[in-house]
Amino acid sequence: MNNIFVSDIMTREPITISPDANLLECAKRMVQKKTGSLLLVEKKKLVGIISRQDILWALVKQSKDELSKIKAKDISPKKIAVIKPSATMDEALKKMKDSKFERLPVIDNNELVGIITIKDILSFHPEVYPEIEELAGIREESRKLKFIRKAKEMGETSHEGVCEECGNHDILYRVNGALICESCKNS
Secondary structure, eight states: OTTOBHHHHSBSSOOEEOTTOBHHHHHHHHHHHTOSEEEEEETTEEEEEEEHHHHHHHHHHSOGGGGGTSBHHHHSOSOOOOBOTTSBHHHHHHHHHHHTOSEEEEEETTEEEEEEEHHHHHHHOGGGHHHHHHHHHHHHHHHHHHHHHHHHHTTOOEEEEEOTTTOOEEEEEEETTEEEEHHHHHO
16 A cells, blocks of 8 residues: 555545635535535635534534624644645555544645545445544544543543433433433433
8 A cells, every 4th residue: 555645546636615604504515515524725725624513513512593793713733634646545544543534635835736535445345444443443442542531530430321311322421310422411
């Protein structure tokens, strides 16, 4: 995989949106384009990325009406892992593992030229599936550890299981005698 470059397999026309677009517009665009994230681009420059999880987080914290008032750039992460088109597929996979991201915007001369995703790599090289499966496991374990640390800091006891309110499998907290996930606990 050292002789296969990101530019060989990347998506050359990634789905983008203006950083000033509101979250409702972003959600509609994601549904229309059947994608899990949008790149925030201004004058060919990448200024952010917004994912389905970012919008869900905002929806949990705000009302639906508020989604039309929140701009994408306001909740976009400040640090974005990117890669050059001249990088190898091995380098892209390593960067995805290190950053725990499933997609990397491809930047050349400070301009967005594409995006490479786990799906792109798997389509081209299906034998890397065990490495990608390991990446998913690492991301899930780090998410669980973060929840456990947060619960310990708050003096709460927690464990993994099925939420008694929503039925999702997650880290659970005992609240009023019921075991519920963080989303249900905060709502």
